[in-house]
Amino acid sequence: MRIVVSLALLVAAAGCAKSSNATSAAASASAAAMKNPASASDGATVYLTDCSSCHQTNGQGVSGAFPPLAGNAVVTGNPVAVIAIVKNGLEGRVTVNSAAYSGIMPSWKGQISDDQIAAVISYIRSSWANHAGGVSVAQVESIK
Numbered sequence: 001m002r003i004v005v006s007l008a009l010l011v012a013a014a015g016c017a018k019s020s021n022a023t024s025a026a027a028s029a030s031a032a033a034m035k036n037p038a039s040a041s042d043g044a045t046v047y048l049t050d051c052s053s054c055h056q057t058n059g060q061g062v063s064g065a066f067p068p069l070a071g072n073a074v075v076t077g078n079p080v081a082v083i084a085i086v087k088n089g090l091e092g093r094v095t096v097n098s099a100a101y102s103g104i105m106p107s108w109k110g111q112i113s114d115d116q117i118a119a120v121i122s123y124i125r126s127s128w129a130n131h132a133g134g135v136s137v138a139q140v141e142s143i144k
């Protein structure tokens with residue numbers, strides 16, 4: 001079920017991006033990130049304001065309600081999928097580290113700027129024990 005949700009997001013993201021398939025969208029998105037990743041330290045402020053109430057300041061989430069972002073392979077995985085989730089929200093069953101969640105993640109598109117979305121994603125991908133690269137504003141803009 002988790003894989004289906006992730007694939008649907010990828011397909012949706014790729015369909016809206018300029019590239020014609022998910023692989024090239026992800027590749028060009030990764031190239032854009034390496035050129036100009038948003039500042040993770042700016043993202044810390046966004047995280048504390050808009051995300052920590054559910055996902056907690058330590059990224060551990062709340063058991064049974066809000067999934068952890070720390071140690072979460074989706075968060076440190078394909079940046080295109082992470083951007084699509086944060087921009088468009090997420091609803092339905094997800095499984096993180098063997099624990100199931102079935103909540104509603106609000107859409108952040110229009111609530112916070114693309115700059116803030118890039119910064120907060122760079123933050124969650126590189127905080128706690130996460131060690132993934134940041135994402136750029138251009139990448140966030142390319143995913144509707």
Ligand code: HEC
Pocket residue numbers: 046047050051052053054055065066067069072074075082085086090091092093094095096101102103104105106108120121124
């Ligand atoms: C109102 C509570 C709430 C807030 C605030 C919130 N989230 Fe979430 N988030 C959720 C829930 C609930 C889920 C899981 C949705 C589901 O079960 O389908 C989720 C899922 C996610 C996921 C996907 C995790 C996975 O394993 O698929 C990411 C990434 C994420 N949130 C990032 C953020 C970021 C970044 C912010 C701040 C901009 C944020 N969230 C703010 C409730 C919240």
